[in-house]
Amino acid sequence: MSVPFIDLKEQYSGIRREVEEAVLRVMESCRFILGEEVEKFEEEAAAYCGVKEAVGVASGTDALLLALRACGVGPGDEVITTPLTYVATSEAVVRTGARVVFADIERGHYTLDPASVEKKVSDRTRAVIPVHLYGLPCDMDAILDIAKRRGLRVIEDCAQALGAKWRGKRVGSIGDAGCISFYPTKNLGACGDAGMVVTGDEGIAARIRMLRYHGAREKYDHAVHGYNSRLDELQAAVLRIKLRYLDGWNECRRRNAGLYGELLGKLPVVGRLPGDREGGENVYHLYTAEFKERDGVLEWLSSSGIGCGVYYPLPLHLQELYIDLGYRAGDLPVTEECVAKVLSLPMYPELGEQAIRAVAGAIAGFGATG
Numbered sequence: 001m002s003v004p005f006i007d008l009k010e011q012y013s014g015i016r017r018e019v020e021e022a023v024l025r026v027m028e029s030c031r032f033i034l035g036e037e038v039e040k041f042e043e044e045a046a047a048y049c050g051v052k053e054a055v056g057v058a059s060g061t062d063a064l065l066l067a068l069r070a071c072g073v074g075p076g077d078e079v080i081t082t083p084l085t086y087v088a089t090s091e092a093v094v095r096t097g098a099r100v101v102f103a104d105i106e107r108g109h110y111t112l113d114p115a116s117v118e119k120k121v122s123d124r125t126r127a128v129i130p131v132h133l134y135g136l137p138c139d140m141d142a143i144l145d146i147a148k149r150r151g152l153r154v155i156e157d158c159a160q161a162l163g164a165k166w167r168g169k170r171v172g173s174i175g176d177a178g179c180i181s182f183y184p185t186k187n188l189g190a191c192g193d194a195g196m197v198v199t200g201d202e203g204i205a206a207r208i209r210m211l212r213y214h215g216a217r218e219k220y221d222h223a224v225h226g227y228n229s230r231l232d233e234l235q236a237a238v239l240r241i242k243l244r245y246l247d248g249w250n251e252c253r254r255r256n257a258g259l260y261g262e263l264l265g266k267l268p269v270v271g272r273l274p275g276d277r278e279g280g281e282n283v284y285h286l287y288t289a290e291f292k293e294r295d296g297v298l299e300w301l302s303s304s305g306i307g308c309g310v311y312y313p314l315p316l317h318l319q320e321l322y323i324d325l326g327y328r329a330g331d332l333p334v335t336e337e338c339v340a341k342v343l344s345l346p347m348y349p350e351l352g353e354q355a356i357r358a359v360a361g362a363i364a365g366f367g368a369t370g
């Protein structure tokens with residue numbers, strides 16, 4: 001039995017009628033930019049996250065860029081983040097003109113290590129971006145504590161963890177701003193690129209509204225250098241439908257993870273399995289486990305028709321584009337150790353028991369035949 005890494009078609013077939021109605025409603029309205037759908041989706045998403053304000057933007061990457069700028073980050077500043085994330089996180093920092101500084105991660109949780117962040121804080125540090133990687137919240141208590149003592153802004157990268165909770169609060173509602181990606185494969189996916197910033201700070205929200213609309217306070221009244229970075233009506237209409245299903249889908253992901261845990265827990269080739277953490281609930285954007293012979297398992301599963309992948313094979317501090325920052329192999333040892341072991345297995349809400357058993361069976365067969 002072959003199992004895809006992700007399958008968006010199953011989800012679509014379950015909500016097809018509602019989505020198609022919403023799309024047609026927008027087409028017939030002929031209102032495509034900043035209309036009622038975006039406005040309503042912003043209200044609904046803010047309520048979902050438990051914050052006052054939500055501002056739809058063109059992508060998760062832009063959400064980070066605009067949130068950083070709205071927090072005053074720019075040339076001469078430093079921003080601390082994790083090297084184990086998608087490049088969009090650090091790309092946004094560089095696009096503000098600030099310098100990115102990488103701190104190490106926590107073993108087992110794969111999220112920013114507060115102790116390492118503390119060591120990297122300098123007089124120039126302006127903000128920290130905790131990334132709730134694979135669906136698991138960072139240790140936000142410790143990060144907020146550092147931010148408070150050192151006067152830093154906290155911009156949460158929630159691209160992989162929408163719906164996850166830290167001490168009962170949704171991610172995105174904990175720092176100064178939370179950045180969401182609706183890239184189609186994320187837990188809440190649009191039918192194209194889309195993103196959002198959620199915040200409890202009205203000033204930040206107002207600045208992001210300006211920045212996404214060419215820096216305009218009102219039409220033809222440009223206060224700052226901005227962007228064209230708007231969420232469009234079609235995406236908002238589709239996302240409004242899907243937001244109502246998000247908690248149910250995340251619950252399915254958690255159930256799938258539970259079954260993986262039962263089936264994989266005792267296999268000798270498995271090193272570490274993902275889970276919740278003290279204070280943090282995982283929504284399993286990815287089901288990422290550690291394996292003793294990761295590259296062998298990757299090859300074995302791929303040749304058995306099981307979709308899997310390494311997130312991420314080369315940490316950001318060792319990527320060529322950051323060569324000028326001067327990092328060397330060995331500088332962030334926990335990250336470097338983890339990337340040699342991690343492998344993400346098929347995970348999506350509709351993934352059934354049979355498929356999970358097939359994946360576990362294939363992994364169990366690795367030592368025997370491989």
Ligand SMILES: *Cc1c(COP(=O)(O)O)cnc(C)c1O
Nearest residue numbers: 059060061086088159181182183
């Ligand atoms: C997907 C992702 C982004 C970027 O989101 P886009 O909507 O693709 O621009 C940023 N950070 C992380 C951790 C992501 O996974």
